Structure formats: C-alpha cells, structure tokens
Amino acid sequence: MKLLSVLSLVSLAVAAPPLVSPLATPPSSVRVLGVSLLGSGCPAGTADVQIDASKTLMEVTFSEYIIQTGPGTKAADWRKNCKLTINLAYDEGFQFATLATEMRGFAQIPKGSRGLCSNTFDFTGVPGQTVFSVSLVGEREGPFSLKADPDLVSWSPCGGTSNILNLNSQCNISPTQSQALIAVDRISGKITVNVSLDWRKCR
Template sequence: MRYTFASLALVAAALASPLPDSVASVPSSYKISNIVSGGSGCPQGSIDVSYTDSTILPIRFGKDFTASVGPGVAPDDSRKNCQLNIALQFSPGWQYSVYSADYSGWGNLDSGVKGRVKANYYFSGEQDQASTTLGITGPFSGTYTKHDDVALSVWSPCGSSAALNVNADVALTPLGSSASGTLVATKESARFTHQLYLKWRQC
C-alpha cells in the first residue's frame, strides 16, 4: 500500500469545510495500521491513501468506480461498489466517529436514466450504522458533489484500535432500455477521491 501526501485540491477542500472545535481534541498517538479494499469498484491493491493528520483521511480510487447502462452494456456494469475496511490504532481511552465525507464525480445520463451515489458507514462488530444517498436524474451531463454529515451516534468501541467499514457504490437504472448513462466517482485524471473526516472523544 502506497501512502502519499494529499494534493493541494484536497487541502483546499478541507480548509473550505472547517471542523468544529470539538474535533481539535485528538489522541496523542494515531496511525493507520491496515486498509483492505474489495468490490467491483476497487479491486484489492487499486487504492491510494494520503494520510494528512489525525482528522482527515483522503482516499483515492481507480477508474473501475464507473457504472454504465445502455444498449450492449452488461447488467453487471450498472452498479459498482467498494467495501473498505480501515484499521486504526490509537492511544487507549479514546474512540472516534466519522464526522463527514466528501464525494465528487461526473455523470452523463439520458432522459429516463436515474443514478445513485450511496455510502454506508459502520464499525466491525457494532450494530449502529449510518447511510446516505444522492440521487441524480437524467437528462444530466456534468459534475456532482456529495457531502455526508454522518450521525454522531456511530462511534467506535472504546479501546486502542477499531476497524471502520465504508461501503460506497454508484448505480444506474433502468436496465435493458435504449437510454444510456454513465456515472463515475472521480476527482481528477479519472480517479475518484473520497475524503473522510474523523471526530474523536475520550471514553
């Protein structure tokens, strides 16, 4: 897994959405210990994570995160998903929550085609989940942005480690019609940027 510095665009996005004062309190020790990806939108080994600090985790995906419908397009291409398991290690006595997440991309949808950008957040072994959805209806041609404010009830268990699961997908309907559509989760250079913000508190 290759870790890189965040791009200027990601830094600008973070500055444009300042975190509340409570997020400024973070544990003294914090690191990503492992990230596993899987799914039709992010095959294993296709992601890059730019670790910036203890509150912002920009994640970049490859061009596989593209959904398509239309004549001659296979039904499996109508939905692409990515399941991320992000393992974090931090000082004992803390727990964290996803504070917010930013998505961006583009679409080209004929009239009658409907697109969906969805994300589901949960911690391994916990029942609480948070889910958000953005709908896009054709005709549509251009870029989209999606900002999630995730319910703060979704907190990791108290301890020194926790695994955050993010299941994101892009999807198009209907199938088998003459109308065409493409929906891509992308930031630049045909790559999708998914930026997670973390919120911390002491147990």
C-alpha cells in the first residue's frame, strides 16, 4: 500500500524520556528462560524480550506489528494482538511488579481517527491484572513515544526463583474507512514496549 511508503520518510527517532525509577534494589541475577508467542501481531520469530543490565527495564520488541485501515485493507489489518508468555528467573526471596510502560513506533493518523493500544500483564496462577492504555489521536505523522502508568499493580508470588509473566498487547485504529497506520519505526525496525520493573524482598 502507498501508506507504508511513508515509513521511508522517517529519519530521526523521538528521544524517549526515562520510565519511573524502581524503588527497591533488584536481585543480582534476572534472566529470560523462555518466551512463547501467540497472536496476529507476532508471527513466529518476530518478537523478542530482553532485560537490561540494571534488572529494572524489560524491552519487548515486535518487528511485524502493523495496523492499517482504509481502502484495500480488511478486518485482520484493523486490529492486531500478541500474547507473550515470559518465563523470568531471578534470585530467591524476591518478587516483582510492572511499574510503567512506554510504547514506541511510527504512526500516521489523520484528523478524526484514533489509534488505541493496551498492554495487560498478569502472572500465571495469580488473580489480578496490571493494565496500561495509550492512545494516538489524529492528526499526527511520525515516530511516537507514549508512556502509561498502570490502572492496577499486581505482584509476582513469593516462594520461588522464577515466575511466568503474561503480556497481552492489543492495538486498533478507528474508524476503519480512513487511511491510517501504526507500524514499526524505520530507524529501529520495530515497535518497542519498554516495561519498568519494581522489585521487593518477600516477607
């Protein structure tokens, strides 16, 4: 589509402000044991999860998470989702929560249209969810960087050295008849969701 050609016009990425600083000292070792993917926004091999050296920032990247509306598109293009199951291992005696998220990518949203992305976190076997939502209101074109704080914070259970964190990411654009786009950033080649992690010792 002609709409995708606008990606070639992006030359500079927006500098991202830091996320909320976690309050507690994190464990000395945090690593990703495994990641499983399911959804239209993350075909096999198109998503990745990394933990930074400080153990307080998790970066989730999507390389084919593209939402489009307008002539020539179909219902499968208007909404994308991805469910990641992330198995995190860390030192015994800690638990963690998701403090804030920041989503970065490219958007072309005309006046009268709106993009909406939500990221929902929960722990396998634990009731309660942490929900983040960010919106892209037209008119705008170019790289975007959107921060969101949770509606509700939930903590991983104590009593082990690993936990399974589920991330369900969804994005859509409305109305569907207007040409609009949420896509990977040309500079990085991906949509990025940065997640600030808070750690505390189990009591």
